[in-house]
Amino acid sequence: MVKIEVDRTQCQNFGECVLAAPNVFSLNAKDEMEYVPVADDSELDNVEAAVDVCPMQAIALR
Numbered sequence: 505m506v507k508i509e510v511d512r513t514q515c516q517n518f519g520e521c522v523l524a525a526p527n528v529f530s531l532n533a534k535d536e537m538e539y540v541p542v543a544d545d546s547e548l549d550n551v552e553a554a555v556d557v558c559p560m561q562a563i564a565l566r
């Protein structure tokens with residue numbers, strides 16, 4: 505399993521992570537980022553891409 509943690513104090517809801525890993529990250533009706541904290545291993549590449557593209561470096565793998 506892939507364990508994901510987002511630093512909410514850093515996240516600015518840009519949504520770059522949503523584009524990189526749409527099964528894990530999403531924007532809700534208020535345009536706030538939501539995410540699945542534990543994802544399947546098949547999402548690892550996408551989540552790593554999200555880590556790379558996040559402009560705030562707010563995403564970490566645990």
Ligand code: SF4
Pocket residue numbers: 510514515516517518519520521522529537557558559560561562563
């Ligand atoms: S890319 Fe980073 S700053 Fe943007 S919504 Fe995702 S976690 Fe937040």
